[in-house]
Amino acid sequence: MKTSRKVEYVNFPIVLLQGFMQNHKNCILDAFSYAFYRYAKERHLFDVKEMLRAATSFYRLNLPTDLDAISRGKMLYESIEPKSPSCGAKINILLEYLNEPKTESQRIELLAFMALNSIIGVQVFKKFTYQYLFSRMCGFEKMVEFSELDANIRKYASRYKRDRLSQVLATEWHVMIITDPNIRGVYASMKLSYLELWEVILKRSKKYKLKQVEKARADAKEQVKRKLGLD
Numbered sequence: 001m002k003t004s005r006k007v008e009y010v011n012f013p014i015v016l017l018q019g020f021m022q023n024h025k026n027c028i029l030d031a032f033s034y035a036f037y038r039y040a041k042e043r044h045l046f047d048v049k050e051m052l053r054a055a056t057s058f059y060r061l062n063l064p065t066d067l068d069a070i071s072r073g074k075m076l077y078e079s080i081e082p083k084s085p086s087c088g089a090k091i092n093i094l095l096e097y098l099n100e101p102k103t104e105s106q107r108i109e110l111l112a113f114m115a116l117n118s119i120i121g122v123q124v125f126k127k128f129t130y131q132y133l134f135s136r137m138c139g140f141e142k143m144v145e146f147s148e149l150d151a152n153i154r155k156y157a158s159r160y161k162r163d164r165l166s167q168v169l170a171t172e173w174h175v176m177i178i179t180d181p182n183i184r185g186v187y188a189s190m191k192l193s194y195l196e197l198w199e200v201i202l203k204r205s206k207k208y209k210l211k212q213v214e215k216a217r218a219d220a221k222e223q224v225k226r227k228l229g230l231d
Contacts, residue, residue: 007058007059007060007091008090008092009088009089009090010031010032010035010088010089010091010094011086011088012030012034012035012087012088013034013080013084013086013087014084014087014118014136014139014140014141015080015141016030016031017087017115017137017139018138018139019139019150020107020111020139021104021107021108021111021152021153022152024097024102024107024111025097028094028097028098029063029064029067029072029098031094032059032063032069032094033063033072033073034076034077034080035055035059035073036051036055036056036059036069036073037051037070037073037074037076037077038073038077039054039055039058040052040054040055051070052070055069055070061091061095084141085118085136086118087115087117087118088117089110089113089114089117093110097110105168108137108153108156108165109165109168109169109173111153112133112137113169113175115134115136116136116169116175117190118136119132119133120188120189120190124191124192124200125187125189125192125197125200126187126188127186128185129186130157130162130186131143131146134146134149134153134154134157135149137153138150138153166179170194174190175189175190176188176189176193176197178197178198178201180201183201187200187201
């Protein structure tokens with residue numbers, strides 16, 4: 001697969017991540033097929049060859065010749081709810097995972113990144129739970145019980161493996177994740193540093209808000225005293 005593209009990212013429904021740990025290559029090919037068909041359909045193309053040519057030109061990507069990308073993409077497109085949550089990744093990363101051998105740890109890293117991408121979206125940061133994150137990693141739109149998660153993914157839900165995964169996501173994928181005994185839930189950002197994210201978290205805390213109220217009350221009192229000449 002040769003590509004020299006300007007388009008760097010591909011987005012697709014989170015549901016296509018189902019079965020990723022068993023066969024990540026099929027999931028990636030489905031993601032490309034879905035994207036190919038959606039692009040061609042949005043441009044009101046109907047001839048299969050024309051649709052494939054247009055999508056190939058746009059993404060500057062040639063899928064395997066034995067893959068009927070448009071037909072496969074059409075089937076996926078019509079079977080998935082239009083408002084289904086989506087995720088995305090850089091095309092060159094997906095191609096790397098498609099063409100090169102990857103360890104289980106590397107697959108779980110990409111899977112976690114795409115799940116986080118679907119949760120955070122275009123927001124600066126997002127608060128959620130690990131249960132929700134792992135549900136998304138399994139391709140579920142909504143949070144499900146841990147017992148319903150793919151066993152190959154559920155085993156990474158232990159505290160030790162979660163912490164290790166968070167470290168790798170920060171150093172290799174530039175996703176900052178913060179958990180702390182003194183805060184509820186998980187905070188993550190693809191745009192903020194740890195310092196900036198901690199500032200966001202602490203400013204949202206009840207203690208900080210109470211201090212702001214106390215300060216505003218004291219400032220108001222001092223302003224009135226000065227106005228009345230009582231200072």
